[in-house]
Amino acid sequence: MDLIFDALREAVRLLRTGDGDVYSITARTALITGASTLVASLIGLPIGLGIALGRFPGQRVLLAIANAGTGLPPVVAGLFVAILLWRSGPLGSLGLIYTPWAMIIAQALIATPLVVSFAAAGVMSLPPSLHLQVRAMGAGTGQYVWLMAREARLALLVAVMAGFGGVVSEVGAATMVGGNLSGSTRVLTTAAVLEVNRGNFGTALALGLILLVLVVLVSAVLTSVQARVRRR
Amino acid sequence: MTAGPALELRDVRVRRAGRDVLDVPALYLADGETLAVLGPNGAGKSTLLLAAALLLPAAGSIVVLGEAAHRGNQVRLRRRTATVFQDPALLDMTVLRNIEVALALHGVSRPDRRARAHEWLSRLGVAHLADQRGHAVSGGEAQRVSLARAFAVRPRLLFLDEPFSGVDHATRAALTGELRALLAAEGTAALIVTHDHSEALLLADRVVLLHAGRPLQVGASMDVLARPETEAAARFLGFSVLGLGACVLLGIRLDGVTERAAVPPDAARLDVAGAVGVVERVEAGSGAGRLLVQLASGDSLAIALSVEALRAPALVVGSQVHVAVDPSRVVPIGR
Numbered sequence: 001m002d003l004i005f006d007a008l009r010e011a012v013r014l015l016r017t018g019d020g021d022v023y024s025i026t027a028r029t030a031l032i033t034g035a036s037t038l039v040a041s042l043i044g045l046p047i048g049l050g051i052a053l054g055r056f057p058g059q060r061v062l063l064a065i066a067n068a069g070t071g072l073p074p075v076v077a078g079l080f081v082a083i084l085l086w087r088s089g090p091l092g093s094l095g096l097i098y099t100p101w102a103m104i105i106a107q108a109l110i111a112t113p114l115v116v117s118f119a120a121a122g123v124m125s126l127p128p129s130l131h132l133q134v135r136a137m138g139a140g141t142g143q144y145v146w147l148m149a150r151e152a153r154l155a156l157l158v159a160v161m162a163g164f165g166g167v168v169s170e171v172g173a174a175t176m177v178g179g180n181l182s183g184s185t186r187v188l189t190t191a192a193v194l195e196v197n198r199g200n201f202g203t204a205l206a207l208g209l210i211l212l213v214l215v216v217l218v219s220a221v222l223t224s225v226q227a228r229v230r231r232r
Numbered sequence: 233m234t235a236g237p238a239l240e241l242r243d244v245r246v247r248r249a250g251r252d253v254l255d256v257p258a259l260y261l262a263d264g265e266t267l268a269v270l271g272p273n274g275a276g277k278s279t280l281l282l283a284a285a286l287l288l289p290a291a292g293s294i295v296v297l298g299e300a301a302h303r304g305n306q307v308r309l310r311r312r313t314a315t316v317f318q319d320p321a322l323l324d325m326t327v328l329r330n331i332e333v334a335l336a337l338h339g340v341s342r343p344d345r346r347a348r349a350h351e352w353l354s355r356l357g358v359a360h361l362a363d364q365r366g367h368a369v370s371g372g373e374a375q376r377v378s379l380a381r382a383f384a385v386r387p388r389l390l391f392l393d394e395p396f397s398g399v400d401h402a403t404r405a406a407l408t409g410e411l412r413a414l415l416a417a418e419g420t421a422a423l424i425v426t427h428d429h430s431e432a433l434l435l436a437d438r439v440v441l442l443h444a445g446r447p448l449q450v451g452a453s454m455d456v457l458a459r460p461e462t463e464a465a466a467r468f469l470g471f472s473v474l475g476l477g478a479c480v481l482l483g484i485r486l487d488g489v490t491e492r493a494a495v496p497p498d499a500a501r502l503d504v505a506g507a508v509g510v511v512e513r514v515e516a517g518s519g520a521g522r523l524l525v526q527l528a529s530g531d532s533l534a535i536a537l538s539v540e541a542l543r544a545p546a547l548v549v550g551s552q553v554h555v556a557v558d559p560s561r562v563v564p565i566g567r
Contacts, residue, residue, distance in 0.1 A: 129318075139307075
């Protein structure tokens with residue numbers, strides 16, 4: 001029991017003083033997770049819309065791949081990116097391994113199938129009559145996609161939230177391609193694992209609490225956006 | 233105004249799962265004319281409408297407002313028409329914006345959109361809904377908005393796919409009347425899919441009866457609905473189809489060439505001096521019903537009766553009745 005109270009006390013102290021790079025790690029986490037979610041959204045939303053609205057060969061296969069990708073183990077994604085970016089790997093000359101860029105790439109790889117799958121499912125769940133009506137109104141391809149995306153905007157936001165949720169608490173890939181380097185690639189999850197290994201439960205708890213607050217904050221922001229979108 | 237027909241179909245076919253679900257050798261819709269497509273469920277009515285509205289790939293020639301449709305001009309041609317479906321399919325935005333979006337897609341300038349949208353919401357009696365969300369209005373109101381959206385773009389050709397089958401009887405009656413007035417006032421040609429004979433009769437100049445994807449009969453509404461030419465058309469219109477034996481029993485004289493006759497239910501009656509039959513089935517509808525009587529020849533004769541008359545104790549399944557028909561209403565038919 002003492003261990004828990006000591007840990008909580010240490011967590012509060014760290015949060016109050018900002019010691020142990022807590023806040024720089026938090027900022028880095030927000031940046032890397034935000035960037036990977038952005039990349040995954042920029043890639044995943046158009047693909048999801050394309051799968052849901054287009055007619056092309058291999059459409060079902062693509063959707064099946066995206067759906068399967070939602071269960072992609074982060075460690076496997078991390079391994080794949082690590083092999084690609086390893087110094088002797090195909091993209092080793094870029095020198096990205098153990099940098100935040102490698103973490104963004106790996107996390108985007110994890111989040112993209114989630115965004116694609118949720119976005120496609122959201123747009124596909126729109127009533128078929130709506131698709132027909134919009135086309136019957138004389139919408140060109142771009143207008144059709146825009147109007148259907150607008151109709152499915154809440155589902156698309158959920159897709160982005162799913163992508164964010166998929167990477168914010170991820171630790172395997174982040175460690176594998178980032179290396180958990182202090183001041184460079186250490187994020188809340190990898191730092192928490194390190195502190196537990198060292199027996200610094202207070203620090204680990206503080207990091208865990210901050211991660212929780214970060215998730216709640218981002219969810220609150222997205223939920224408020226969702227509510228505003230709904231009213232529009 | 234277009235010089236030729238508003239719509240012309242030639243050898244239009246739609247194939248699904250290896251078979252033709254629509255096969256229309258020729259069909260036209262004159263400018264300003266209303267053509268109703270009637271047929272049983274699965275006859276291909278909606279498929280015909282979707283193909284004609286360029287919303288479904290189809291083989292053959294479709295000429296819309298004088299221009300032959302092809303892959304490259306379908307969007308442009310759709311912008312000269314409008315379509316109203318059974319589901320109003322309003323977008324998740326205000327009612328006013330719903331109409332403005334349609335007008336924007338049709339290239340109407342921004343300043344004109346609002347005025348046109350308000351004008352048509354007023355004409356359809358839903359101006360008070362302008363600021364409500366499309367998803368928040370009732371089914372009848374939504375269909376009024378859908379009609380306003382369609383007419384606001386001033387189409388020369390309007391497609392309507394069972395537009396009122398999702399609304400209650402009173403709203404349907406009111407909307408049918410209003411649609412008729414709007415079509416006449418705007419001079420818009422319309423292709424309307426319906427399974428309601430009275431709706432077709434009220435709205436359409438001509439009717440095409442569709443069966444298994446093929447036109448059975450095309451002609452003036454009154455002619456088609458009163459004088460079916462084939463057994464399938466007669467059965468769909470609710471006529472009894474009688475063979476030679478039944479005709480003899482009922483005193484119907486055929487021309488010697490045809491061997492079958494169609495009798496509308498309201499031309500048959502219970503008559504003590506008539507032929508003997510056995511009540512086969514009693515069918516009640518809204519306000520009226522039908523009595524199905526099996527004649528000695530084995531044919532069934534439908535008699536239109538009020539629900540009150542159908543409640544008579546003698547009219548139960550298996551009881552014996554006497555029936556007669558009005559010979560002047562009997563229609564000789566081919567197979």
